Amino acid sequence: MASFKFVYLFILLTLTNNFVTTIAQFDRGDLNYDCSDNLTTPNSTVQLNVKTLLSYLSSNATANKQYYNTTVGSRNHSESTVYGMFLCWGDLPPQLCSQCVANATKDILSDSYPNCSLSTNARIVHGDCMIRFSNRSFFSTVDSSFYFAACSISDAFDKTNWMSVLSKTIDEVADEAANSTVGAKKYATKEARISGGFQSLYCEAQCTSDLSPQDCRKCLNASIANSQQFCEGLGSPVSTRSCSIRFDVYPFYRPSTALAPTGEVSTNFSTTDSQHPAYLSHNCSSNETMITTDRAFLSNLKSLLSSLSSNFTTTKTGFSKTTVEGKNPSDTVSGLFMCRGNLSTILCQQCVLNATQRISSECPSSKEAIIWYNHCLLRYSNNRSSLISTVDTTPTYQNFSIVNTSNPNQLQSFFTWTMATTLPEVKSVIEDSTIKNYGTKEVKLNDQQTLYTLAQCTPDLSNDDCGSCLDKIFKYEIPWCCLASPEGKVLSPSCYIMFGLSPFYTDDDRVEAYRQPSPPPTSAGDVPIQAIFSCKHRLINQLSKLWY
Numbered sequence: 001m002a003s004f005k006f007v008y009l010f011i012l013l014t015l016t017n018n019f020v021t022t023i024a025q026f027d028r029g030d031l032n033y034d035c036s037d038n039l040t041t042p043n044s045t046v047q048l049n050v051k052t053l054l055s056y057l058s059s060n061a062t063a064n065k066q067y068y069n070t071t072v073g074s075r076n077h078s079e080s081t082v083y084g085m086f087l088c089w090g091d092l093p094p095q096l097c098s099q100c101v102a103n104a105t106k107d108i109l110s111d112s113y114p115n116c117s118l119s120t121n122a123r124i125v126h127g128d129c130m131i132r133f134s135n136r137s138f139f140s141t142v143d144s145s146f147y148f149a150a151c152s153i154s155d156a157f158d159k160t161n162w163m164s165v166l167s168k169t170i171d172e173v174a175d176e177a178a179n180s181t182v183g184a185k186k187y188a189t190k191e192a193r194i195s196g197g198f199q200s201l202y203c204e205a206q207c208t209s210d211l212s213p214q215d216c217r218k219c220l221n222a223s224i225a226n227s228q229q230f231c232e233g234l235g236s237p238v239s240t241r242s243c244s245i246r247f248d249v250y251p252f253y254r255p256s257t258a259l260a261p262t263g264e265v266s267t268n269f270s271t272t273d274s275q276h277p278a279y280l281s282h283n284c285s286s287n288e289t290m291i292t293t294d295r296a297f298l299s300n301l302k303s304l305l306s307s308l309s310s311n312f313t314t315t316k317t318g319f320s321k322t323t324v325e326g327k328n329p330s331d332t333v334s335g336l337f338m339c340r341g342n343l344s345t346i347l348c349q350q351c352v353l354n355a356t357q358r359i360s361s362e363c364p365s366s367k368e369a370i371i372w373y374n375h376c377l378l379r380y381s382n383n384r385s386s387l388i389s390t391v392d393t394t395p396t397y398q399n400f401s402i403v404n405t406s407n408p409n410q411l412q413s414f415f416t417w418t419m420a421t422t423l424p425e426v427k428s429v430i431e432d433s434t435i436k437n438y439g440t441k442e443v444k445l446n447d448q449q450t451l452y453t454l455a456q457c458t459p460d461l462s463n464d465d466c467g468s469c470l471d472k473i474f475k476y477e478i479p480w481c482c483l484a485s486p487e488g489k490v491l492s493p494s495c496y497i498m499f500g501l502s503p504f505y506t507d508d509d510r511v512e513a514y515r516q517p518s519p520p521p522t523s524a525g526d527v528p529i530q531a532i533f534s535c536k537h538r539l540i541n542q543l544s545k546l547w548y
């Protein structure tokens, strides 16, 4: 199932929190189920009633219903009566709600949910909807056993400020969700800016519609209290069978229940690299006094850079990491480069060559430096441990078009939400990718516009480390509140994210098309680079004109 792997680990706890009864993954967009072990037998009255119930739920998931409950059974056989309901997340467009319920009621009877078709007490989360049935009535009752997610917010925040904004906002959102009569939709969202930056808190609360306002608030209160016990007070999303609260630093809910607003997202993106030049930025750590006299280090650095740029064998893989040992540890220098995952060897070679030249002129006296290009990054450090396959997310280079508004227009919100749901999917693309730690994903914004996204980590990182590097960038480096244009990029030493409205990463398909007529070098490793460059010289010139 192509559900996104931005997975929260939800743990079902008992009321007293003292032991874990089961572990299940739960999130919107995921499949998750909880079918009791009290199974009935095939073709029993109970099972037939469950089937009837599911068909009722499915056929009633129309006409703007976002919740429906029903009962199937006869008074003469009360022991085989079943009670059931469906609930769609409050931001789901009605069309998608009926599809979701139809899919879910069908899938329950399949092998995707082992034993659920024979269950007498089941709860199934299927993307953005939930189905629940039982042979005991559960309507109008608050079920307090709860699931909580892994902490979604790290403490990379001004904690005091964060907690006061969180408790205030969550209280408001809970009030609003609970403030409707039995049977009506009980759902609310709220965005709150964290002062002093481009960061927002996004909150969502929902109860099943059978609850009274008091019961809904009671359920949410319990969830809020539980949430605040975890993650050092920063809180974690909590979900019970009757209600759920969730919050995060990116817009995870739809801005409206409309399928998509009409019109095009404006693209008034005017920043320094709108011409897609090759070079983006660099960062030198400075310790001038020491290095200018450190000739051993400088000489080692020189040989490191020349080895990185001249090694055609390694440029073929788009990644290389080397260390030049010095007599003293302080003279030892390690370095690496990484080209964009699908970049052709020839462009990778050229980018690395340019990067090594530029980094030595930009950072002539640094023991540690990084340089970013559109197509490659290169860094070195005399602190070897900083280059040993660990996640490194500072410094960063960012390029966005930002508008400081508390009231973004509909198109803007829709595009931001689309991006917030697409980037996590790139992470699952990466997990299955043949190019290690590289993934792209495109999604239609409207009839005219497509959003292209790309994420990559250095290939020496494990899948998990890559994911946590991308998470950090995704959550804390993208100004979700205020993106004005669907184009931008964040680059860090270990990973980066880029997005835009043109297929910027398919450049190389064109390269391949260009390259085909010329005979490929028979054994690239043996051919002097200079020779390859001169043989490709004309091509490179053409391509440079095209792209930079």
Ligand SMILES: *[C@@H]1O[C@H](CO)[C@@H](O)[C@H](O)[C@H]1NC(C)=O
Residues within 6 Å of the ligand: 036, 037, 038, 121
């Ligand atoms: C399962 O059946 C046992 C015995 O009838 C009962 O005590 C228990 O509550 C049932 N569990 C559920 C989840 O229905």
Ligand SMILES: *[C@@H]1O[C@H](CO)[C@@H](O)[C@H](O)[C@H]1NC(C)=O
Residues within 6 Å of the ligand: 042, 043
């Ligand atoms: C249940 O009923 C179906 C259709 O009536 C039948 O094909 C099937 O064999 C029955 N299964 C059992 C275990 O009796």
Ligand SMILES: *[C@@H]1O[C@H](CO)[C@@H](O)[C@H](O)[C@H]1NC(C)=O
Residues within 6 Å of the ligand: 056, 057, 059, 060, 069, 070, 071
């Ligand atoms: C809806 O559910 C009821 C039972 O609750 C059932 O009688 C009816 O056929 C279902 N379908 C529609 C379209 O109303």
Ligand SMILES: *[C@@H]1O[C@H](CO)[C@@H](O)[C@H](O)[C@H]1NC(C)=O
Residues within 6 Å of the ligand: 069, 070, 071, 139, 140, 182, 210
């Ligand atoms: C649906 O839930 C409401 C509220 O709990 C309850 O009063 C009603 O009887 C339920 N409907 C059915 C058909 O069970």
Ligand SMILES: *[C@@H]1O[C@H](CO)[C@@H](O)[C@H](O)[C@H]1NC(C)=O
Residues within 6 Å of the ligand: 074, 076
């Ligand atoms: C339920 O039982 C009553 C008497 O016990 C009987 O008259 C009636 O026909 C039964 N109904 C059904 C649907 O079986």
Ligand SMILES: *[C@@H]1O[C@H](CO)[C@@H](O)[C@H](O)[C@H]1NC(C)=O
Residues within 6 Å of the ligand: 038, 039, 040, 078, 079, 080, 120, 135, 136
């Ligand atoms: C529900 O079904 C389970 C398993 O068949 C059974 O143990 C339990 O007694 C039933 N509960 C009711 C209220 O009928």
Ligand SMILES: *[C@@H]1O[C@H](CO)[C@@H](O)[C@H](O)[C@H]1NC(C)=O
Residues within 6 Å of the ligand: 096, 097, 099, 100, 103, 127
């Ligand atoms: C329902 O299933 C169909 C067919 O598998 C799929 O195309 C559609 O996206 C699904 N819709 C939802 C809301 O899950």
Ligand SMILES: *[C@@H]1O[C@H](CO)[C@@H](O)[C@H](O)[C@H]1NC(C)=O
Residues within 6 Å of the ligand: 039, 114, 115
């Ligand atoms: C399904 O039920 C069978 C029989 O009760 C049990 O052995 C099996 O573990 C159950 N499977 C799951 C996935 O719960």
Ligand SMILES: *[C@@H]1O[C@H](CO)[C@@H](O)[C@H](O)[C@H]1NC(C)=O
Residues within 6 Å of the ligand: 175, 176, 179
């Ligand atoms: C709850 O609803 C009432 C009546 O519609 C309204 O006056 C009140 O402001 C609402 N409260 C909140 C917190 O939305």
Ligand SMILES: *[C@@H]1O[C@H](CO)[C@@H](O)[C@H](O)[C@H]1NC(C)=O
Residues within 6 Å of the ligand: 286, 287, 290
């Ligand atoms: C600069 O070099 C000195 C001497 O080795 C060292 O103590 C200091 O920590 C360095 N500063 C930085 C910012 O690297």
Ligand SMILES: *[C@@H]1O[C@H](CO)[C@@H](O)[C@H](O)[C@H]1NC(C)=O
Residues within 6 Å of the ligand: 307, 308, 310, 311, 313, 314
């Ligand atoms: C080039 O890279 C290969 C593989 O990493 C390595 O064995 C070789 O020594 C390198 N050559 C130079 C000149 O650095």
Ligand SMILES: *[C@@H]1O[C@H](CO)[C@@H](O)[C@H](O)[C@H]1NC(C)=O
Residues within 6 Å of the ligand: 278, 279, 347, 350, 351, 354, 373, 375, 544, 548
């Ligand atoms: C490398 O530098 C040359 C000359 O400055 C420039 O024309 C070319 O576009 C650069 N290529 C890359 C990939 O950076």
